[in-house]
Amino acid sequence: MTHISATVDGVHRQGDVEPRTLLVHWLRESLGQVGTTVGCDTSNCGACTVLVEGRSVKSCSVLAVQIDGKSVTTIQGLAEGEEWHPVQKAFKECHGLQCGYCTPGMVMASVDLLNENPNPTEAEIREGLEGNLCRCTGYHNIVKAVAMAAAEMGASK
Amino acid sequence: MTATAETTDTTKAIGRPIRRKEDERLLHGRTNWTDNIQLPGTIHMATLRSPMAHAKITNIDISAAVASEGVLHVYIGADFPDLPGTTCVWPVTDDIVMSHMPAICTDEVRYVGDVVAIVLATDQNLAVDALQLIDIDYEPLGAVVDMEEALKPGSPLVHESAGTNLCYTAKMPCGDYEAAKAKADVVVSRRFINQRLIPNTMEPRSVVAAPMGMSDEITIWTSTQIPHVLRVLLALLTGIPENHIRVVAPDVGGGFGAKLQINREEVLALVLAKKLGRPIKWTEARSEHFVSTHHGRDQIQDIEIAATKDGTVLGMKVDLLADMGAYLQIITPGTPLLGMFMYSGIYKMEALDFTCTGVYTTKTPTDAYRGAGRPESTYAIERIMDELAAELGMEPMELRKKNWIKHDEFPYTQIAGLTYDTGNYEAATERAMEMFGYEALRVEQEARRAAGDPVQLGIGISTFTEMCGLAPSRTLGALKYVAGGWEHCTVRALPTGKIELITGTSPHGQGHETAWSQIASDIIGVPVEDIEVVHGDTGRSPYGMDTYGSRSLAVGGQAIKLAGERLVEKARIIAAHQLEVSPDDVEFSAGTYSVKGDPEKSTTIQAVAFEAFTAHNLPDGVEPTLSGEATVDPLDFSYPHGTHLAAMEVDTETGKVTLRKYVCVDDCGVQINPMIVEGQVHGGVAQGIAQAMYEGAVYDAEGNLLTASLAEYLLPSAADLPSFDTDRTVTPSTTHPLGTKGIGEAGAIASTPAIINGVIDAIRHLGVNNIDMPASPMTVWRAIQAAKSGGN
Ligand code: FES
Ligand code: FES
Numbered sequence: 039m040t041h042i043s044a045t046v047d048g049v050h051r052q053g054d055v056e057p058r059t060l061l062v063h064w065l066r067e068s069l070g071q072v073g074t075t076v077g078c079d080t081s082n083c084g085a086c087t088v089l090v091e092g093r094s095v096k097s098c099s100v101l102a103v104q105i106d107g108k109s110v111t112t113i114q115g116l117a118e119g120e121e122w123h124p125v126q127k128a129f130k131e132c133h134g135l136q137c138g139y140c141t142p143g144m145v146m147a148s149v150d151l152l153n154e155n156p157n158p159t160e161a162e163i164r165e166g167l168e169g170n171l172c173r174c175t176g177y178h179n180i181v182k183a184v185a186m187a188a189a190e191m192g193a194s195k
Numbered sequence: 196m197t198a199t200a201e202t203t204d205t206t207k208a209i210g211r212p213i214r215r216k217e218d219e220r221l222l223h224g225r226t227n228w229t230d231n232i233q234l235p236g237t238i239h240m241a242t243l244r245s246p247m248a249h250a251k252i253t254n255i256d257i258s259a260a261v262a263s264e265g266v267l268h269v270y271i272g273a274d275f276p277d278l279p280g281t282t283c284v285w286p287v288t289d290d291i292v293m294s295h296m297p298a299i300c301t302d303e304v305r306y307v308g309d310v311v312a313i314v315l316a317t318d319q320n321l322a323v324d325a326l327q328l329i330d331i332d333y334e335p336l337g338a339v340v341d342m343e344e345a346l347k348p349g350s351p352l353v354h355e356s357a358g359t360n361l362c363y364t365a366k367m368p369c370g371d372y373e374a375a376k377a378k379a380d381v382v383v384s385r386r387f388i389n390q391r392l393i394p395n396t397m398e399p400r401s402v403v404a405a406p407m408g409m410s411d412e413i414t415i416w417t418s419t420q421i422p423h424v425l426r427v428l429l430a431l432l433t434g435i436p437e438n439h440i441r442v443v444a445p446d447v448g449g450g451f452g453a454k455l456q457i458n459r460e461e462v463l464a465l466v467l468a469k470k471l472g473r474p475i476k477w478t479e480a481r482s483e484h485f486v487s488t489h490h491g492r493d494q495i496q497d498i499e500i501a502a503t504k505d506g507t508v509l510g511m512k513v514d515l516l517a518d519m520g521a522y523l524q525i526i527t528p529g530t531p532l533l534g535m536f537m538y539s540g541i542y543k544m545e546a547l548d549f550t551c552t553g554v555y556t557t558k559t560p561t562d563a564y565r566g567a568g569r570p571e572s573t574y575a576i577e578r579i580m581d582e583l584a585a586e587l588g589m590e591p592m593e594l595r596k597k598n599w600i601k602h603d604e605f606p607y608t609q610i611a612g613l614t615y616d617t618g619n620y621e622a623a624t625e626r627a628m629e630m631f632g633y634e635a636l637r638v639e640q641e642a643r644r645a646a647g648d649p650v651q652l653g654i655g656i657s658t659f660t661e662m663c664g665l666a667p668s669r670t671l672g673a674l675k676y677v678a679g680g681w682e683h684c685t686v687r688a689l690p691t692g693k694i695e696l697i698t699g700t701s702p703h704g705q706g707h708e709t710a711w712s713q714i715a716s717d718i719i720g721v722p723v724e725d726i727e728v729v730h731g732d733t734g735r736s737p738y739g740m741d742t743y744g745s746r747s748l749a750v751g752g753q754a755i756k757l758a759g760e761r762l763v764e765k766a767r768i769i770a771a772h773q774l775e776v777s778p779d780d781v782e783f784s785a786g787t788y789s790v791k792g793d794p795e796k797s798t799t800i801q802a803v804a805f806e807a808f809t810a811h812n813l814p815d816g817v818e819p820t821l822s823g824e825a826t827v828d829p830l831d832f833s834y835p836h837g838t839h840l841a842a843m844e845v846d847t848e849t850g851k852v853t854l855r856k857y858v859c860v861d862d863c864g865v866q867i868n869p870m871i872v873e874g875q876v877h878g879g880v881a882q883g884i885a886q887a888m889y890e891g892a893v894y895d896a897e898g899n900l901l902t903a904s905l906a907e908y909l910l911p912s913a914a915d916l917p918s919f920d921t922d923r924t925v926t927p928s929t930t931h932p933l934g935t936k937g938i939g940e941a942g943a944i945a946s947t948p949a950i951i952n953g954v955i956d957a958i959r960h961l962g963v964n965n966i967d968m969p970a971s972p973m974t975v976w977r978a979i980q981a982a983k984s985g986g987n
Contacts (some may be wrong), residue, residue: 046324058320073224075448077397078481082905085397113224122222130218133874138221139448141396145222164913173397173414173449174704175879176942177913179874184742 042106043176046071047115050158055102061095062086064102065112073114075143077171084170087143087150088112094150096143096169116149124190125183134183136139136174144170157188206785208713208723209933212870215709216723216909220446227445229401229418230478237403238267240464240477241322243312243329244486245304245766246592248340248557248898249351250333252302252311259328260262260314265321267966268471269329271312272301278466279432280310280459281522284677285529289555291363294354294555296522298459298466304333305353305521306557307899308486310884315467315475338898342495342516342554353521353555362519362553363528367535369610370546372501375510379501387578388967389571391493391518391892393902394564395910396703398448399484404464405474407441414441414734420450422701422731423739424678428457428525433466440465445733447703451882452563453488454703455743456525485903490892491564493533494571495519500579506589508598510546513538513575517553520560526567527560528553529676533568533662533744536611540576541620541660541836542598547610557898563743565882565943569661575963577948585959591952592624592633595658606929613662615834616929619862623924627838627860630920636842644960649848651960652855655841655953659945663937664749664833680829682746684754686715686762687822690808692801694719696724696755699739700747701731705939706871707747711755713867714933718759720786720800738826745937748867749833752933754825766803769821772814773798773806833928835936837861839880839945843953847961850976852888852954858920861941864927865934872938876921879942885911886943887950891969909969958982 043052046069065071065088074097077085081099084091088097089111097110115121125148128134135141144167151158151166158166162182164177172180220226231395257269265513280298300311313327337351344350345360353360376382378576402417413435418426422442430437447454464475479487497514517531539547566573580598584591600607602619609615628634633654640652665671668679683699696715700707712726729735739752763783771778771786774796781788791798803821806812810819842856859880866872893901902908909915927934947968954970955963962982966975 057893066231067233070233071224072228073226075228075398076230076815078905079397080481080906083397083481113222117223126222129222130214133215133870135218135221136706136874136878137396137398137447138217138226139228139396141221142224160918164916166914167425168914171397171910171912173395173882173910174878175874176877176879176919177916178877178881181913181918188399 040103042061042103044105044107045109047112057103059102060098061100061102062097063106065097071112071114074112075139077139082171084147085140085143087146087170089146089150092153094147113145123149123153125187128183128187132179132183132186134175134180140170140172144172144180148187151184152188152191156179156192160185200867204748205715206712208716209867210548211868213713213723213868215706216712217706217708227415228398228448229403229445231654232403232416232504234403234405234474237323237474237476238315238317238471240475241314241326242310242460243326244483245307245309245311247304247333247335248307248338249336250304251336252300252304253334254332255312255331257312258590261323262330263325265316265318266325267317268315269312270299272297272299272352275299276301278462280462281457281524282432283525283527285524285526285675287365287528287532287675288363291528292357292359292521296459298462306559308559313463332336335940336361338896339557340894340898342518342556343697345554345556345743353557357378358537360555362555365551367611370510372510372512372548374747375546376501379509380504381586382499382501383579383582384497384499385579385582385965387496387498389494389496389574390968392491392564392886392890393485393892393908394453394491396449396450396451396453399479399481400454400458400460400488401478402461402464403474403476404468406468406472411439412441413439413465413468414443415461416443416445417461418447418454418680418830419444420447420454420701420703420743421741422733422829423699423741425457425461426733427446429462430896431466432462435465435469439442441734444701450703451565452491452567452743453561455491464501465561465631471985482904485908485975486559486900488560489524489560490520491561493561496571496575498579502583504587506587506594506597508544510544511538512548514549515551515835517551518558518561519555520551520558521555522560524560524562527562530561530563530567531571534572537569537572537662538576539610540573541560541600541658543600544610558894559660565879566940567744569940570883570944570947573657573659573661573879573944574948578951581952581955582964585964590658595656600754612762614831615660616831618660619924619926620836623836623860623862624658624838626922626924627840627858630922631840631856631858649846650846651957653843653845653953653955653957655843655949655951655956657839657945657949657952660834660836661941661944662832662834663745663940664829665746666829666832668828678740679738680750680828682751682754683826684751685822685824686719686758686759688762688800688804690805692804694721695729696726697729697736698751698755699736699741700751701739701741702747703742705747705875706868709870710748710867714755715759718756719763733826747941748935749931749937750827750829752935753827753829753931756932757827758823760823761825762821765823766800766821768817769803769806769813770798829931833931833936834859835863835938835941837941837945839949841949843901843950843957845954845957845975847958847979850972850979852970852972852975854884854888854917854950860922860924861938862924862926863938863941864936865925866923873921875938877919877944878898879940880919880946881911881916883943883946884916884950887968887970889915889969894962918968
C-alpha cells in the first residue's frame with residue numbers, strides 16, 4: 039500500500055492504495071466519485087477521461103499513485119457551483135448526449151480540446167475526440183456542441 | 196396529409212424541441228449506473244469463461260481458488276445442476292429444436308465465453324485474481340462455425356441430443372412466386388451476407404442483487420431494457436415468487452437490443468443473494484462483453500427478384516440462413532422473423548416466398564440488435580432493387596418510383612398481409628433528392644466516369660419502411676410469442692399539484708422523461724417541469740412491457756394519452772361539484788376547468804388535486820385521490836418510412852471508401868420532440884453506417900472470436916463519420932391516437948443499403964455487382980480486382 043494525496047474536484051483527498059490501483063478505481067471505489075464511468079479494459083473508449091493538472095487523461099490508463107500531489111478534475115467538479123461549464127451547457131443545448139454513459143469522458147475531452155484549440159474546425163473536433171467512443175449520438179450533435187461551446191467561450195474572453 | 200413544418204404553436208408542448216430533463220444529472224456525473232451501487236457487505240462475483248468453442252469438461256479443480264485471498268465461494272455447474280441461465284420466449288415453430296443454457300455449464304461448453312465457474316470474493320480484483328487459479332480440463336468436440344457446414348451430415352453437433360444443428364425452418368409463402376416468376380422477363384438473384392455484429396453499449400452490463408431485509412423482497416438492479424419482463428422470467432426460472440422480486444433498471448447506458456435479454460449473471464446474482472443473504476455484484480468487463488453479451492444479425496440471404504422488362508416487380512423469393520449461435524436466448528429464433536413481413540419493403544408485388552432456416556453454431560448466441568430482422572430485410576430488398584435496376588438498365592430511383600405504393604393508395608395491404616396505414620414515399624423522396632442535390636451528383640458521377648477519375652462517385656439509395664411498435668397482443672400470440680404487446684401508464688396528481696407519470700416503458704437514452712412530460716403536459720394542462728416521469732422500477736411502476744422495437748412512444752404514448760384523459764375526466768366531476776354546475780357545463784383547457792359561458796367561474800387541476808386529497812367536499816360516489824390509469828393494446832404495428840441517400844467515393848486504386856454526404860428524410864408521423872427524433876435518427880444512421888463500413892465479428896475455424904476487443908472491432912469514432920443532413924416529412928399515423936410512429940431503429944434499418952448501393956454504384960461500371968459488409972478497403976479492392984479478372 040502506498041499513501042497518496044491529491045486534490046480531487048477541489049477537495050483534498052488522501053488514502054492508501056495498492057500499487058496496481060488505477061486512478062479510475064480510486065475515484066470510483068475509494069472516493070465514491072462515481073460520476074466518471076468505465077467503458078472498457080483496453081484504454082479505447084475514453085469514457086473515463088478526467089483532467090489531471092488541467093490536461094485530459096484516460097483515468098483507466100494511469101495508476102492512482104501517479105497522481106500523488108496533483109490535482110484531478112472530473113465531470114463532478116467541472117461546474118463552478120451553480121454555473122455550468124460552457125461545454126456542459128452546449129451539450130444540453132445541442133442534445134449532445136442520449137444515454138449519457140460516454141458523456142463524462144466526452145465532456146472532459148472536449149474541455150481539453152478547446153483549451154488546446156479554442157477555435158477548432160469540424161474536422162479538428164472530430165479528430166480531437168477520436169479517443170472517445172459514443173454509441174448513441176452518431177457524434178453529430180457532440181460535434182455541434184463543441185463548436186457551440188467554442189463560440190461561447192471565445193465570446194466570453 | 197403530409198406536412199414538412201414543425202409546430203409553431205407555442206402553447207403546446209408536443210412538437211417542440213424542448214431540452215431534456217435527463218441532461219442535468221448526466222452532465223454532472225450525478226447518475227445512478229448499476230455499477231455505482233455500493234451496498235454494505237457486497238460480495239463481488241467474477242465469471243470464468245470457456246476458452247474453447249466446443250468441448251467436454253473432463254475435470255475441474257477449484258481448490259487453489261477456494262484458498263485464495265478474499266474468496267468466499269467458488270461455484271461450478273454441479274452446484275446448480277438444474278438452474279437455467281436464460282430462457283427463450285419465442286419458440287417460432289411447432290417443431291423447433293429448443294436448447295438449454297445452464298447458468299453454469301456442467302459437462303460441456305458450446306462457445307467461447309460460456310460460463311464454467313464463478314468466484315465470489317470480498318473484492319472485485321480478488322475475485323478476478325482467483326479465476327486464474329481454477330484448473331479445468333477440456334476435451335475438444337469440434338467447433339461449428341459456418342452455417343452451411345453445420346447443416347451437412349457429419350458436422351459436429353452443438354446439441355448432441357438434438358441429432359441436428361437445424362434449429363427450425365419457418366416458411367411464409369405469400370402469393371404464387373413460381374407463377375410470378377414464369378411471367379417475368381428478368382430474374383435477378385444475389386447472395387447477401389448480413390454479418391454478425393457486437394452491440395457494444397458503452398455501459399457494460401452490470402447487476403446488483405440484494406435482500407432488502409424489511410420483507411422477503413430481493414431487489415435486483417440491472418442494466419436492462421426490460422425490468423418488467425425480466426421480473427416475470429426470473430421468477431419462472433428461479434422459482435423465487437414473483438412478488439418477492441423487485442427489478443430496478445437505474446440509469447442505463449445504452450441498450451440497442453443488447454439489454455433486451457435475461458442473462459445468466461442476473462439469474463446467478465439473484466439466486467446467490469437469496470442463498471447467502473448478502474448483496475451480490477457483477478459488472479461485465481468490455482472484453483467479456485464481446486463474447487458474453489448476445490450478438491446481432493448474422494444471416495446469409497439468398498434473394499431472387501422477378502420483374503417484367505418495363506420494370507414492374509412481380510415477386511421475390513427469400514431464403515435465409517440465420518445463425519442462432521450456441522443457445523436460444525430470449526427471442527433468438529424470432530429475431531430474423533421480425534423481418535419476415537418486410538421483404539417487399541415499400542413495393543407492390545404479387546408474390547413473396549419466404550423461408551428462414553435457423554442454425555445452431557458454437558458461437559455467442561444472437562438476438563435482437565437495433566432493428567432486429569428489419570435491417571436485414573431492408574438491406575435485402577433495397578440491394579436487390581438496385582441490382583434489378585442495373586439488369587434492366589433503369590435509373591434505380593425510377594425503378595423504385597414505378598413500384599412503390601403511391602400516397603393515395605393508403606391504407607395498403609401489402610403482399611405479406613400487413614396493412615400500412617399511411618405513408619408518402621413521394622414526398623420524403625422529393626425532399627431528400629432536393630437536399631442531396633441528386634441530379635447534380637449524377638452529372639458529376641458521369642463526368643468522373645468519363646474522365647476515368649481514380650476516385651469514382653456513387654449514389655446509394657434506400658427508400659424504406661419498417662414495422663415497429665410491438666404490437667397487438669393477439670398478433671404476437673398468433674406468432675407464438677409468449678408475451679403481449681400492451682403498455683401501461685398511471686398519471687397521478689399529488690396533493691401539491693405536482694404530477695407523477697408512471698410508465699411501463701424503460702428508457703436507456705431515448706429521453707422518455709422529457710417526451711412523456713410533453714405529452715402529459717398537453718393533455719392535463721400542467722407545465723412540463725411539474726411532471727415527474729417514473730420508470731424502470733417494478734416496485735414503483737408495477738405494469739409494463741418495457742422498451743424495444745421502437746415501441747415506447749408508439750405504444751406507451753397511447754397509454755399516457757388515455758391515462759391523462761381519464762385523470763382529466765375524474766377531475767372534471769370534482770371541479771363541477773366545486774363550481775356547483777353539472778360536469779357537462781364545465782370546459783377544460785390548459786389545466787383550468789371553467790363554467791361554459793361564465794369563464795370567470797373556474798378552478799385549476801391543481802386545486803382539484805388538493806380537494807381530492809382532503810376529500811372534505813367531494814361529490815357523492817366519487818373516491819378520494821386523483822389519478823388516471825390505462826393499459827393500451829395497440830391496434831396495429833407502426834410503419835415509419837423514409838428516403839436515405841448516400842454519396843460514396845471509392846478510390847478504385849486502393850479500395851478506400853469515403854462517405855461524402857448523407858441525407859435522410861424520415862417520416863415518423865407526429866413528432867413529440869423533434870430534437871429527440873433527430874438524435875435517434877443520427878444514432879441509428881451511425882450504427883447502420885458502422886455495419887456497412889466498419890464493423891463485423893470475425894471467428895476463426897476453431898470458433899475463437901478474433902475481433903474480441905475495441906482494438907480489433909472497429910466501432911466508429913467521430914473521425915470516422917460525417918455530419919448528417921436530416922429532415923422529416925409528417926404523415927400522421929391513423930392507427931395511433933397521437934399520430935406517432937416509431938423512430939428508434941429507423942436509421943439503423945435504412946442506412947446499410949444506402950451505403951453499399953452507393954459503393955457499388957461507384958464501381959459498377961468496372962463489373963462489380965456485390966460487396967459484402969463491411970466495405971473495408973480490402974473487400975472493395977478485392978471486388979474490383981475480381982471483376983477485372985472476369986469473375987465477381
Ligand atoms: S475506460 Fe475505456 S478508455 Fe478508460
Ligand atoms: S450518449 Fe450513450 S454512449 Fe454516448
